[in-house]
Amino acid sequence: MALPTYASKIERAWRWIFLAICVLILLFLIAPILVITPLSFSSEPFFTYPLPGLSLRWYIDFFTSDRWRIAVMNSIIVAVSSTALSTFLGTLAALGLSRTKLPFRGAIMSLLISPMVVPIVITAVGMYFFYATIGLANTYLGLILAHSALATPFVVITVTATLTGFDQSLTRAAASLGASGTRTFFKVTLPLILPGVTSGALFAFVTSWDEVVVALFLASPEQRTLPRQMFSGIREQISPTITAAATLLICLSILLLLSVELLRRRSERLRGIRS
Amino acid sequence: MPLKVALKRAERSRNLRALALIAPLFLFIVLTFAAPIGMLLFRAVYDPDLGRNLPATTEAIQSWNGEGLPDETVYAALAADLKAAQENKTAGQIGKRLNYEMSGTRSKILATARMVAKLESGPYKEAFIKQDQRIWGQPDVWHILKRETKPFTGYYLLASLDHQFDGNGNIVKTSPDQAIFIDIFIRTLWIAFLVTIFTLLLGYPIAYLLASLPTSTSNLLMILVLVPFWTSLLVRTTAWVVLLQTNGVINDALIWLGILHDRIQLIFNRGGTVLAMTHIQLPFTILPIYSVMKTISPSYMRAARSLGGGPFYSFWRIYFPQTVPGIGAGCLLTFILSLGYYITPALVGGPADQMISYFVALYTNTELNWGMASALGGLLLAMTLILYVVYNRLVGIDKVKLG
Structure with missing residues (x-):
């Protein structure tokens, strides 16, 4: 964003001030993450700089203590199951919704997206009342169903977005060459929208993996997930093991972010969109 | 064909x-x-427990015209109900429900139920009034019983708006020492508003920077926006809890820089809450503004400058108005999301910074007053949905940027 040659002195000075402000804001954005990561390697249980020494003791604690290990296992079980369920249901629905002339399309879409819209506490309390009456409270199944409901909007949105750029003449070509609907789907449509479906699945995974409020209401201590374990950890007495857990979660987020970005590029290339 | x-x-x-x-x-x-959401909303206006626990009273009290005290039959019906309640151990429930509207009633109901259990026969009216003149000798409790033994109730919704019924069935304001919910709604809106303004002030320059840099550089800087966006809310809240502690990094830095001499309280107050929420919401405001700015052709600014507009004048008159749709979308999204915050204020805020979600959770888990939780939740949901309809008209809900 070079300045034009006609820029005045004031404009040039303002430019530097503006850049300085931007650097500060970007620092603010990234600072909490930059600060908490080194603290997880501290050898002492204090949250201060300079670090008294380096050690991996909080990571050892994270990986060896039963409380954290159970929480991680529960999170994996719940997140993987709800990702599978929500990706399946969400992709099917997105295929149906790609038909823009469908009657009541807007209303249906609003309902399917609503779990993303409703404040999370309301969802959690509603599910707490309802699932308790049908015997699903404090069960893995209840938590998986709840997280799936929360995650499907992300799948629907991502896959619908992929399908808007989809060239329908490809499926028509397949049909005119005698392929059945199912065959067309698996041989033509699915390979093309797969990157979109995978990003949707990643969004679904993150939604469940990071979810804490519904887990607080619906899960008994037996089903406590990683975020819930962290939440009670912060509430009671904040131990540096939490910073180790947080750092690991940050690494996972970065990994997922990169995957989604790569998938988006691949999807655009597949559909012939040049960015 | x-x-x-x-x-x-x-x-x-x-x-x-x-x-x-x-x-x-x-x-x-x-x-x-x-x-589940439908059931929650229904619970806000439907509470059959009192009527179920007091079946005889529910029927008998219909004959009372609301003037003076009811006659012996109503007292006898209540006595029979309380006898049964004492046996089924539901007297506590009855007391708790009446206590919502008349504080201090719970213990009186329990005492009366114990007294009634020992009575063989009437007249009950005298026995009741002798037991406790202040509750059974006054019409107030009977008004509540007549109104609230019906399964549908407006009590919870009115209470959420700091109103209640008086003895004659008129809607009146709750006494100031018990009226807390309007304040909590205003507080929720105010915190959401502050967070929205701060994210706009911090987000607009960043969106502008990202939109005007060459793609390779802006993609790199975009990572700084997207990494926090993808990091879980709880992790970022944890980071702020660690940073803001009295012995935490920010206090250290301020002392080291000589700005402070003594450590100050940064956490468990309004400032800390708004700061952490602003940080968490910032990417949500930046991304919509950025995507609008990306579509603005630089030739508009060049044209403005070539026609003699100064840099700031041209920016304000030509560039800025074109970014307004992005500002609207980003700010509205952040405002809506901020209204529903629960985790961050619960961990970073103090008692005076808790938002409406906290009270929904509190009435569900701690107070076990599910009618109140449902009514507060219903009002929060209504506020959110109205704003979402606006958002949907402006932006289209399925076009929410997901990174």
Whole structure:
């Protein structure tokens, strides 16, 4: 964003001030993450700089203590199951919704997206009342169903977005060459929208993996997930093991972010969109 | 077959196929999500417990015209109900429900139930009034019983708005020492508003920077926006808890820089809450503004400058108005999301910074007053949905940027 040659002195000075402000804001954005990561390697249980020494003791604690290990296992079980369920249901629905002339399309879409819209506490309390009456409270199944409901909007949105750029003449070509609907789907449509479906699945995974409020209401201590374990950890007495857990979660987020970005590029290339 | 009919038939079969694909998710969302929300909303106006626990009273009190004290039959009916309640151990529930509207009633109900259990026969009216003149000798409790033994109640919704029924069934303001909810709603709106303004002030320059840099550089800087966006809310809240502690990094830095001499309280107050929420919401405001700015052609600014506009004047008159749709979308999204915050204020805020979600959770878990939780939740939901309708008109809800 070079300045034009006609820029005045004031404009040039303002430019530097503006850049300085931007650097500060970007620092603010990234600072909490930059600060908490080194603290997880501290050898002492204090949250201060300079670090008294380096050690991996909080990571050892994270990986060896039963409380954290159970929480991680529960999170994996719940997140993987709800990702599978929500990706399946969400992709099917997105295929149906790609038909823009469908009657009541807007209303249906609003309902399917609503779990993303409703404040999370309301969802959690509603599910707490309802699932308790049908015997699903404090069960893995209840938590998986709840997280799936929360995650499907992300799948629907991502896959619908992929399908808007989809060239329908490809499926028509397949049909005119005698392929059945199912065959067309698996041989033509699915390979093309797969990157979109995978990003949707990643969004679904993150939604469940990071979810804490519904887990607080619906899960008994037996089903406590990683975020819930962290939440009670912060509430009671904040131990540096939490910073180790947080750092690991940050690494996972970065990994997922990169995957989604790569998938988006691949999807655009597949559909012939040049960015 | 005429072409028109054939075409119509084909269209219909395609519609049916599309609906069949949507149906599984539709049913799934209705059963796992919409039904629970519907039940929650229903609970805000439906509370049959009192009527169920006091069946005889419910019937007998209908004959009372609301003037003076009810006659012996009503007292006798209540005595029979309380006797049963004492046996079924539901007297506590009855007391708790009446206590919502008349504080201090719970212990009196329990005491009366114990007294009634020992009574063999009437007259009950005298016995009741002798037991406790202040409650049974006054019409107030009877007004409540007549109104609240009906299964549908407006009590919880009115209470959420700091109003209640008086003895004559008129809606009046709750006494100031008990009216807390309007303040909590205003506080929720105010915190959401502050967070929205701060994210706009911090986000606008960043969006501008990202939109005006060459793609390779802006993609790199975009990572700084997207990494926090993808990091879980709880992790970022944890980071702020660690940073803001009295012995934490920010206090250290301020002392080291000589700005402070003594450590100050940064956490468990309004400032800390708004700071952490602003940080968490910042990417949500930046991304919509950025995507609008990306579409603005630089030739507008060049034209403005070549026509003699100064840099700031041109920016304000030419560039800025074109970014308003992005500002609207980003700010509205952040405002809506901020209204529903629960985790961050609960961990970073103090008692005076808790937002409406906290009270929904509190009434559910701690107070076990589910009617109140439902009513507060219903009002929060209504506020959110109204704003979402606006957002949907402006932006389209399925066009929410997901990174």
